Amino acid sequence: MARKEPPPSDGPRTPEEASAGAPAPPAASSVSDERADRRRQRSERRTAQPQGMVPARERRRTGVERGAMRLISTGGIIGIAVVLGAVLVGQDVAGWIVGLVVGLVSVVLAAVLWSSRQL
DSSP states (O other): OOOOOOOOOSSOSSHHHHHSSOOOOOOHHHHHHHHHHHHHHHHHHHHSOOOOSSOOOSSOOOHHHHHHHHHHHHHHHHHHHHHHHHHHHHTTOOHHHHHHHHHHHHHHHHHHHHHOSOO
């Protein structure tokens, strides 16, 4: 069984250790300066515009770029719906259920796409 060492302490154990190269405590003015800096940084973070998971863009996309992105994304939604319909039909699911599921998935994905501020 291994011998456990006592946990290291934050301060010196003996007066000799205390006098041997211990740094002097910080001056009161430097502590208050540090505290003021931390307060200023906190207030700057509070007033800064919040970031989401995707960082903000430096410039806004052009109208053509936004239109192309939405068109490509809409094509992706149609592709997902077609694949979903093919899988359901391949599993002999009733036609009305296939239509309902494909329609609902398409509407939900399109709503997410068109409500996006990034596109």
